Amino acid sequence: MNRKELFQQIQDKKSFLCVGLDTDISRIPIHLQKEKDPVFEFNKQIIDHTVDAAVAYKPNIAFYEALGPKGWESLQKTLEYIPKDIFTIADAKRGDIGNTSKLYAKAFFESMDFDSITVAPYMGRDSVTPFLDFENKWVILLALTSNEGSKDFQMIRSGQDEFLFESVLKKSATWGNPDNMMYVVGATRGENIAKVRALVPNHFFLVPGVGAQGGSLEDVAKYGMNDHCGLLVNSSRGIIYAGKDKDFAEKAGIEAKKLQQEMSRLLQKYL
């Protein structure tokens, strides 16, 4: 998917919601546990009930990998079930030397046809660029994450009297462009989103820190929105575990719709 198509989707649905499919087998409602593939059945119903409110889905790869070969089959089926006009993110946080990153890219972009993958920057340019060689595919690079540990290294002052996450943004922005790179930008503090937006005015941000991880949607829109929206805001647990009984998917749909309505208002206000 290209940037124009993604923006079109955002305008059509009046939403920049990404639904995180962190599907934990131990939290799937009991009535689904007897299904042949409970993880896929859960995802299918979540997708059915959130598809009008979401512009992106983000399976967290760890949850599938933890189930072994069967988990990869559930992931593949889930990906095939997501309508083709919706943006898909493999939240995998990969990154390795060149020939290895190339294999990860092939796994997620060719074998599995994801639109994008999250990548960690620590190993530098040649660990990231192999993911940029695929047409209409995206790297979503970790810049500033929303977890407690983000302070350990991302907020270290680097030699240029800036934080490490700023060095990562400046340097990596020269490796790709706003048509094949996005950044993970945590929403724990509005001022940081504004800083990142100043450094990379045209890139999309994937914002993980709304909901369970804290952060205000109003601030994200106020400080982060650009003229192509430039935001995908993720919610995982707040949506997919809104209910735990037979009506789990309806409840997920209601939560997704609430966020979409708030996003519709913010798009009118800030776009």
Next chain:
Amino acid sequence: MNRKELFQQIQDKKSFLCVGLDTDISRIPIHLQKEKDPVFEFNKQIIDHTVDAAVAYKPNIAFYEALGPKGWESLQKTLEYIPKDIFTIADAKRGDIGNTSKLYAKAFFESMDFDSITVAPYMGRDSVTPFLDFENKWVILLALTSNEGSKDFQMIRSGQDEFLFESVLKKSATWGNPDNMMYVVGATRGENIAKVRALVPNHFFLVPGVGAQGGSLEDVAKYGMNDHCGLLVNSSRGIIYAGKDKDFAEKAGIEAKKLQQEMSRLLQKYL
């Protein structure tokens, strides 16, 4: 496996060789392609012919992941085939927020029973510590890698007038200890290995940069060895692709033996 057992293995075999199982389906000899599981068959023969010279095996997870569910089956079978007294490394470079890292840990330490996993430090403490909660299991944290891109961020001067990789070492050394953490330390320059050794005198290093990625084994031993050896030096392509015909495994065995003999000499000289 604990540190004492690993050191015992090193002394018994007079070797600190790790064989990297970067098994590329397109480079497997033709006569194996007709097997039901060519990747496992290849690994099995490589293991048979290198097991006397190696103290560790390191499957590069990307190569298996790229093959989908079938690849994970080949990986599982390979892991089960490796004798239990040999150290196993999942070269996966994972790292994510706490609950996700915990799932990756379960995938590699419980579902698959690897002794260790490589982890990227960018997301900080809470992305690393979930891997430390498993008895006799190890985190191998990226500190200084041997690829070109290692200069982009790892060699940035951080605020304390030290390189970022030094900040990573200092801070992360307080999260674990030499019995549950190792570090990836590239061998491209001996002086850097000496720097790292000064910061973490007792930890094991996994050294990837010997052979195809350059670096001298003599320098690694001279600057990196401690009183528990403290080194696992990896060779992947130089061993597993030493031959490409029916005798590929014998040729791999010869290359592994050569490295083991050199290591035996270095252990006598520096231990």
